[in-house]
Structures are given as structure tokens and as C-alpha cells.
Amino acid sequence: MSYSAEAFQNEYLAMGASEVNAIVTVTSSGGEGGRRTAEATEIIIVDASGSMQAEGRMANARQAAKAAVNAIDDGVRFAIIAGVSTAQQLYPDPGQLAVSSTLSRADAVRAIDRLQASGGTAMGAWLLLAAQLFEQRPGDIKHCILLTDGDNGERFGYLDSVLQQIAGRFRVDARGVGVNWKVAEVRKITDTMLGTVDIVARPEGLIFAFEQMITEAMGKTSADVQLKVWTPVNAKVRFVKQVEPQVQDLTGKRVEDGPRAARYPLGSWGQESRDYHVCVDVPAGKSGDEMLAARISVVEGDTVHAQSLVRAVWTEDTALSTRINRQVAHYTGQAELADAIQEGIVAREAGDERTATIKFGRAAQLAHASGNKATEELLAKVVEIEDAATGTVRLRRKVNAADEMALDTQSTKTVRVGRSQ
Amino acid sequence: MILTECDSCAEGRASGASFCEACGRLLNETAVGEAANSATAGEAADKPAGDGPLSGAGPSSGEAASIDGTDAAPARRTGRDCPNCGATGAVDTDGYCEECGLLAGRPRDHTEADGDVVAAAVSDRGRRHHRNEDAMWLAVGADAADIVVCDGVSSSFDPDVASEIAAKTAGELLARAPHPADPTPRDETADAGGTSDATGVDAATAVPSQSDEPEAKDQPEAIGGPEATVDLAAEPPDPALPIAEVVGMAIQGAGQSVATLVDGGDPRRRASNPACTIVAAAVRGPHVGFGWVGDSRAYWVTAAGPAEQLTEDDSWARHVIAMGADPRVAMNDPKAHAITAWLGADAGPILPHIGAFTARTPGHLVLCSDGLWNYLTDPADFGDAVRSALKLATGPRPLLEAARALVTYANSAGGADNITVAIVPVHPLPEADAESDAETQPIKSATSDNEPSEA
Ligand SMILES: [Zn+2]
Ligand SMILES: [Zn+2]
Numbered sequence: 117m118s119y120s121a122e123a124f125q126n127e128y129l130a131m132g133a134s135e136v137n138a139i140v141t142v143t144s145s146g147g148e149g150g151r152r153t154a155e156a157t158e159i160i161i162v163d164a165s166g167s168m169q170a171e172g173r174m175a176n177a178r179q180a181a182k183a184a185v186n187a188i189d190d191g192v193r194f195a196i197i198a199g200v201s202t203a204q205q206l207y208p209d210p211g212q213l214a215v216s217s218t219l220s221r222a223d224a225v226r227a228i229d230r231l232q233a234s235g236g237t238a239m240g241a242w243l244l245l246a247a248q249l250f251e252q253r254p255g256d257i258k259h260c261i262l263l264t265d266g267d268n269g270e271r272f273g274y275l276d277s278v279l280q281q282i283a284g285r286f287r288v289d290a291r292g293v294g295v296n297w298k299v300a301e302v303r304k305i306t307d308t309m310l311g312t313v314d315i316v317a318r319p320e321g322l323i324f325a326f327e328q329m330i331t332e333a334m335g336k337t338s339a340d341v342q343l344k345v346w347t348p349v350n351a352k353v354r355f356v357k358q359v360e361p362q363v364q365d366l367t368g369k370r371v372e373d374g375p376r377a378a379r380y381p382l383g384s385w386g387q388e389s390r391d392y393h394v395c396v397d398v399p400a401g402k403s404g405d406e407m408l409a410a411r412i413s414v415v416e417g418d419t420v421h422a423q424s425l426v427r428a429v430w431t432e433d434t435a436l437s438t439r440i441n442r443q444v445a446h447y448t449g450q451a452e453l454a455d456a457i458q459e460g461i462v463a464r465e466a467g468d469e470r471t472a473t474i475k476f477g478r479a480a481q482l483a484h485a486s487g488n489k490a491t492e493e494l495l496a497k498v499v500e501i502e503d504a505a506t507g508t509v510r511l512r513r514k515v516n517a518a519d520e521m522a523l524d525t526q527s528t529k530t531v532r533v534g535r536s537q
Numbered sequence: 538m539i540l541t542e543c544d545s546c547a548e549g550r551a552s553g554a555s556f557c558e559a560c561g562r563l564l565n566e567t568a569v570g571e572a573a574n575s576a577t578a579g580e581a582a583d584k585p586a587g588d589g590p591l592s593g594a595g596p597s598s599g600e601a602a603s604i605d606g607t608d609a610a611p612a613r614r615t616g617r618d619c620p621n622c623g624a625t626g627a628v629d630t631d632g633y634c635e636e637c638g639l640l641a642g643r644p645r646d647h648t649e650a651d652g653d654v655v656a657a658a659v660s661d662r663g664r665r666h667h668r669n670e671d672a673m674w675l676a677v678g679a680d681a682a683d684i685v686v687c688d689g690v691s692s693s694f695d696p697d698v699a700s701e702i703a704a705k706t707a708g709e710l711l712a713r714a715p716h717p718a719d720p721t722p723r724d725e726t727a728d729a730g731g732t733s734d735a736t737g738v739d740a741a742t743a744v745p746s747q748s749d750e751p752e753a754k755d756q757p758e759a760i761g762g763p764e765a766t767v768d769l770a771a772e773p774p775d776p777a778l779p780i781a782e783v784v785g786m787a788i789q790g791a792g793q794s795v796a797t798l799v800d801g802g803d804p805r806r807r808a809s810n811p812a813c814t815i816v817a818a819a820v821r822g823p824h825v826g827f828g829w830v831g832d833s834r835a836y837w838v839t840a841a842g843p844a845e846q847l848t849e850d851d852s853w854a855r856h857v858i859a860m861g862a863d864p865r866v867a868m869n870d871p872k873a874h875a876i877t878a879w880l881g882a883d884a885g886p887i888l889p890h891i892g893a894f895t896a897r898t899p900g901h902l903v904l905c906s907d908g909l910w911n912y913l914t915d916p917a918d919f920g921d922a923v924r925s926a927l928k929l930a931t932g933p934r935p936l937l938e939a940a941r942a943l944v945t946y947a948n949s950a951g952g953a954d955n956i957t958v959a960i961v962p963v964h965p966l967p968e969a970d971a972e973s974d975a976e977t978q979p980i981k982s983a984t985s986d987n988e989p990s991e992a
Pocket of ligand 2: 688906907908954955
């Protein structure tokens with residue numbers, strides 16, 4: 117795999133300024149011929165709680181799981197977990213991983229046909245079983261699909277403790293079917309596990325959603341890529357966020373790596389490009405001083421794949437120091453957009469219409485200005501946008517629950533600067 | 538050049554000045570990926586003069602870093618101590634301290650080229666800019682010198698790379714300037730055939746043929762220098778003119794090299810292509826050919842009196858003064874220094890101005906970037922400053938000391954820009970030869986009819 121890392125910033129700081137911002141674009145050309153440099157394991161968790169009987173969800177979930185299984189590449193290890201009040205391994209035998217082949221996939225499909233909806237929702241237990249299975253395969257590209265349709269039924273705090281235990285060990289992409297699940301709850305899982313969350317409003321959409329996730333997962337060619345950030349003495353990393361394709365705060369995932377350096381997990385990579393916003397506080401320099409504020413490396417184990425430098429140059433020239441870098445401004449806006457939507461939804465649920473209107477108004481303004489059309493369209497289903505430029509909106513009386521949930525899950529999805537402008 | 542917004546000087550562009558050199562503002566908003574910068578003058582540190590340019594004494598010649606935006610090679614410690622925090626051996630190959638992060642200095646921050654009694658040049662970052670975007674070239678031989686001074690246009694992307702490649706390309710082409718005493722002037726085309734160099738510019742294509750269309754628009758425009766004959770019909774052409782023609786072609790070659798910089802992968806170079814000014818001269822005995830594009834200057838300084846400015850800036854101020862504007866008003870305009878010609882992909886065909894003269898009195902040829910002349914705009918002051926620098930330089934390397942003193946002068950006056958200055962003493966021929974030279978004959982060299990060799 118070959119990677120590149122490129123930093124975009126305005127390195128000029130006003131006298132006394134100490135905050136350095138940069139957007140680092142990491143691009144991977146993917147494995148040679150699309151071949152994986154690591155082996156892969158895929159686990160599919162299908163919610164089989166009683167509520168899945170409604171609206172033909174179970175039938176569609178079966179179809180989706182089967183489609184997913186059939187899309188698993190030969191040689192990839194896999195397992196299927198049936199999610200009820202406990203975690204039950206549906207395929208292969210408990211504690212085992214199957215090796216994908218025409219034969220094993222056909223076996224798995226027959227097992228899926230036996231899947232019946234009954235019992236509760238215990239996401240903590242499901243994820244813990246997945247973690248145990250993944251543990252057999254250190255070094256693999258580990259991906260898990262989680263399908264649910266309801267609130268977690270486990271005792272309060274249990275899911276959190278499981279997440280703390282398994283954080284970052286594998287990637288989880290979660291999909292909620294229908295409107296009776298909580299975006300915030302599932303997002304907690306996918307944030308911890310560096311994955312994505314989305315709503316599949318109608319059960320018929322599940323097949324497409326599953327196929328898409330598997331296809332993406334099969335495209336990953338390396339397992340555990342990290343961003344190593346070196347900062348000078350007396351400097352402090354304020355935050356490290358993935359900002360494209362979606363906002364994901366990595367600040368809390370910092371793992372120290374020698375003096376003045378730390379690593380942040382980037383998960384598994386295929387042929388793709390992602391943007392990261394790095395913000396560092398450094399001791400202010402004198403006029404004309406140039407400082408290396410951060411050295412950003414893309415690493416895998418001890419291998420440094422790419423490196424980029426984030427600089428700070430202090431100048432008395434305000435024409436220089438007041439210039440705002442387009443990339444930094446754009447992604448700062450995208451992160452604010454995500455926050456504004458999520459805060460608006462919380463306020464509306466709490467009956468605080470004033471706050472909700474302000475937040476959604478700001479969101480409309482940001483989405484419009486940045487060319488984030490998908491988000492703007494979803495916003496328009498929740499509020500009437502009178503004037504996007506000024507952020508003038510009115511809450512809609514009746515909002516389709518699925519639309520609001522779609523807006524919530526969409527909130528973290530960003531667009532690249534200039535792409536749609 | 539694509540215009541980038543300059544908050545402080547919108548005026549400068551409205552009037553047609555196409556970038557903000559007017560107010561000295563740097564416009565590049567990002568600067569990722571420092572090119573592997575070894576100072577041009579510092580590249581051939583071990584080569585004897587005559588084979589290549591003189592060595593520059595940068596603080597860390599030979600340690601040029603190669604880390605850029607996509608290079609994965611991790612920085613290594615160089616063993617140098619950090620001048621800022623004192624950490625021992627903490628300076629990385631990319632020039633930053635591994636402890637405090639401060640830039641410990643780049644090779645190009647200060648470079649010197651010492652041609653002993655023949656010439657000397659010094660380039661310095663100055664006090665306000667964080668890097669040196671000026672570049673220089675100096676090659677000397679027996680009674681011969683090739684000098685180039687380039688100043689990166691700070692509103693372009695990677696101007697330091699532009700100035701570096703321009704100085705190097707022009708310098709290499711200047712080596713072909715003929716000695717007027719040489720009985721068999723070298724055949725330009727035959728010579729060019731074998732000259733393909735590391736800059737990727739094939740000399741044969743870099744130097745356009747000028748013989749086909751004598752009236753062609755891209756002919757270097759010739760003007761006279763000191764004591765140049767006003768009435769060309771009355772006297773034979775100055776024997777220095779063929780030298781000037783080579784200088785003009787060297788500048789065109791440099792322009793083509795700079796123009797190729799836009800072809801790299803970096804989109805920012807396409808958005809705001811690397812650009813620079815250039816002033817170049819070849820001195821062969823008493824004969825001086827020079828040429829320029831932009832506002833870097835050449836002066837002639839004699840034993841007394843004001844310095845004679847040999848070049849005419851390609852600048853907004855000069856342009857409007859020529860059109861009849863009040864010089865004092867024009868020079869005080871914020872866009873006075875905006876240049877109207879440069880080397881770069883967006884510069885169009887390069888039309889270097891050239892000039893030539895043969896010294897009749899001893900004097901010093903001084904080439905410099907605006908980082909020096911901005912502090913000495915009065916020709917009398919400039920002459921005095923050069924003479925006083927030369928007078929005070931009594932050590933073993935007087936020319937180098939004098940060049941350093943002029944840089945120090947600019948720095949103590951504010952050092953607002955990068956500063957580059959080159960000094961070449963030019964000696965007239967003995968009386969009898971000079972007479973015949975002026976009147977009829979191709980000169981008989983009193984010194985040497987060889988190409989530049991050892992200094
Ligand atoms: Zn230090
Ligand atoms: Zn300058």
C-alpha cells in the first residue's frame with residue numbers, strides 16, 4: 117500500500133497566537149491489485165428480537181444477511197450472530213469461525229433461514245461475543261455489521277462498559293431498521309468502533325445496505341493504520357478529528373508513543389482518501405520564528421507510510437495572519453454543522469422550540485454555504501427553510517420520525533471543500 | 538499569474554499590477570512541502586571555481602532535507618545543536634528541533650560565494666521573512682565572472698524554487714558567454730547540442746535561435762551602459778555586446794526553466810505558478826554584458842559620485858513615471874514596487890532587457906535584489922554605501938566582507954525583505970589598448986584569452 121499525507125493550513129500566526137490548525141488529507145492507493153496485505157474476518161450480527169416480526173423485517177433481514185454472506189470473498193473468516201436477549205452464534209458452531217467458500221456460504225444461508233424473531237435486545241452481549249470471536253484472529257482486518265431495530269434492553273451502563281473494553285478492536289458499521297431505535301445509542305457504538313451508523317427506514321432497503329457494507333469491507337486491504345502526531349515540548353494536541361467522509365472525534369483515542377508523540381487509530385484502509393483536522397496549542401514564538409507545530413505520520417506498526425509537516429510562523433503582518441485557510445474553515449463549519457443538527461434534535465425532543473429553531477437555522481446556513489446538499493435536503497424535511505443564507509427556518513409541525521433520524525445519522529457526513537460549490 | 542486576494546492592497550491589482558509585491562505581502566496561504574533546498578550557490582561546495590559556481594557557506598550545506606508532503610522518509614537527527622533551546626544534537630534533517638520544534642535555520646538562510654579578488658556575493662533571509670526566496674549564482678575565472686541574482690515573487694507558490702532554478706539555469710548558460718579577445722568565438726549551436734543538464738532543461742531548446750527573425754518580438758532589447766555610445770552610427774558596436782546577447786539568452790533559458798515548474802503534480806503551483814525576477818551579468822575583462830527581468834538591479838559604482846543604475850525596473854512606478862507621472866507621487870504609491878515583468882509560466886514570452894559596456898575607468902559592478910536597494914533608493918546613497926563597504930573591508934577577503942557589510946546594512950535598516958548582493962570589480966584595459974578598443978579594433982586582451990578557469 118502506498119499512502120500520502122498532505123497538510124493544508126495557514127501557517128502564519130499573529131503575535132501571541134498559539135493555536136495551530138491544519139487539515140491533513142491522507143490518501144491510500146490501496147493494495148497492489150486490490151490484494152489484502154492482511155487477512156480479514158467478517159461478523160454479521162442480526163437483531164432477532166421479537167419486534168423484528170413487524171413489517172416483514174425478519175424476512176428482509178434474512179434476505180439481507182444472505183446477500184451479505186454471498187458477497188464475502190473466498191478465504192475470509194466469517195460468523196453470524198443471532199441477537200436476542202443473549203448472543204447466540206448462528207453460524208458456524210459456537211466459538212468457531214468459518215472460512216468463506218461456496219460450500220460454507222451455502223451452509224450459512226441455510227442457517228440464516230432458520231433464524232426466528234424472539235426475545236430481547238442485548239447489544240452489549242452481542243458485541244462481546246463478536247469481540248471474543250475476533251480475538252482468534254490477531255492482525256486481521258476485522259469488520260462487523262450490526263443490525264438492530266430497537267432500544268438496547270440491557271441494564272444501564274452495561275453497553276458502555278463493554279464498549280470501553282472492546283474499543284477500537286474491530287470496526288462496527290451499524291444499521292437501524294424502522295424508527296424504534298435510538299440514533300444516539302447506536303452512534304455511541306459506531307463512534308467507539310470507528311464505523312458508521314445509518315437508518316434503513318423500510319425493511320426492503322436492508323439488502324442493498326448490507327451488500328454495500330460488505331463490498332466496502334472487502335475493499336479494505338490493510339488492517340490497523342494509525343496517525344502518529346509529534347508535537348514540540350510544551351505543546352498540546354487540542355483535538356484530532358476525522359472530518360471527511362464523516363466527522364469522528366479521535367482525540368480521546370490517543371495512545372502515547374514515546375516522548376511528545378502519540379498515535380490515533382484510523383482503522384482499516386482500502387483505496388480511499390480521508391481528511392483529518394489537527395489542532396495543536398504551541399508556545400507562542402517571536403516575530404519571524406518558524407516552528408514545527410506537529411509532524412504527522414501515517415503509520416502501520418513500525419512502518420512510516422507518509423509524513424506531513426504542520427508549521428507555525430509568527431508574523432507582525434496581519435494580512436498574513438488573518439488569512440483563513442479554506443480547508444480549515446470548511447471543515448470547522450462541517451463539524452459545527454453536525455453539532456448544530458444533533459443539538460437541534462435534542463432541543464426539539466425536549467420541547468425547547470426556540471433553541472431547536474436557532475440550531476436548525478444555523479445548520480441550514482452551514483449546509484447551504486458549504487454545498488452539503490444531502491444534509492440540506494434532509495434538513496428541509498424537518499424544518500421549512502425560508503432563507504438558507506441567513507439561516508431563517510421554521511420548525512415543521514409534523515415531522516416524519518424516519519426523516520428526523522435520517523437527518524441525525526446524516527449530520528456527521530461531510531463534503532469536501534469545493535466539491536459541490 | 539492567478540491573483541490571490543491580498544487584504545492589504547486590493548488597489549495594487551485593480552490598477553493592473555497583477556500581484557501584491559506592491560505592499561510586500563506574502564500571499565501564498567499554504568506552504569506544505571519544502572522543496573529540497575540547497576542554496577544554489579552552496580551546491581558545488583567542493584568543486585573548483587571554473588567547473589561550477591562558487592561554494593556558499595550556508596550553515597549546513599549538504600544537509601538539505603528531502604521530506605515533503607508525500608515523502609515518507611522520517612526525519613533524522615543531524616547532530617546539530619538547537620540554537621533556540623540548546624538541546625544537544627536535536628536538529629532534524631528537515632531543519633526543525635526535535636525538542637522545541639523551532640526552525641534551526643535552513644541552508645539558504647544565509648549563503649556566501651567567495652570569488653576572492655574577482656567577485657563575491659552574499660544572500661540573506663533578512664529579518665522579517667521566514668525563508669530566503671532570493672537565489673544567486675557566481676562563477677569566476679581569470680578576469681571573468683558570471684553573476685545571477687533572482688528574487689522569488691512572494692505572491693506566487695514556491696517562489697524560492699523559482700529563483701533557485703532560474704539562477705542555476707542562467708548561471709550555467711552564462712558560462713558560454715564569449716571572451717571578446719577570443720579569436721574563434723564559439724559556435725552557439727554546436728555547443729548547445731551536448732549541453733543537457735540536471736535541471737532538465739536542454740540548453741539547445743532553452744536558448745531560442747534568434748537568427749531567423751532579426752525583428753522578432755522576443756529579441757532582447759539592447760540599451761547602453763556607462764559610457765555607451767549614444768550615436769551608434771558614429772562608432773563601432775561595443776565589443777561587450779555579444780556578451781550581453783548571451784546574457785539575454787541565458788535569461789530566456791532561465792525563464793523556460795521556471796515555466797516548467799508549473800507542470801509538477803502540485804495544483805497550487807498551477808493556481809499560482811512559481812515566479813521570480815532575474816538580473817544577470819557576464820564580465821569578461823573590461824567588458825560587461827548584463828540583462829534583467831523585473832526589479833532586481835545592476836549598478837555601476839566608480840570612485841566617486843552617485844551609483845549609475847544600469848537596469849530599469851519592470852515596475853509599476855517606473856511605468857507610470859515613464860508615462861509622465863510625478864516621480865515622487867508614483868514612488869510613494871503603495872503599488873510602486875509592483876513588478877510588471879517576471880519569469881514564470883504566466884509570464885508569456887520573456888523579453889529580457891540587455892545592456893553592455895566596456896569599462897574605461899575602474900569601478901564595481903553591483904547586482905542586488907530589492908532587499909538592498911529599497912534602503913538605498915538615492916543613487917548617491919547607493920554609491921556611498923558601496924564605497925564605504927569596500928573601504929572598510931580590509932581583511933583577507935575584502936570583496937566578501939564588503940558584500941557582507943551591505944547585507945548587514947540592509948538588515949540594520951529593517952531587513953524587511955530577503956537581501957542578495959554581488960560585487961565584481963571591473964578593470965579597464967591599459968590606456969593604449971582601451972583607445973584602440975574604443976575606436977576600431979576588436980580588443981587584444983591584456984589578460985587572458987581563455988575561458989574562465991581557476992579563481
Ligand atoms: Zn530546540
Ligand atoms: Zn525582494
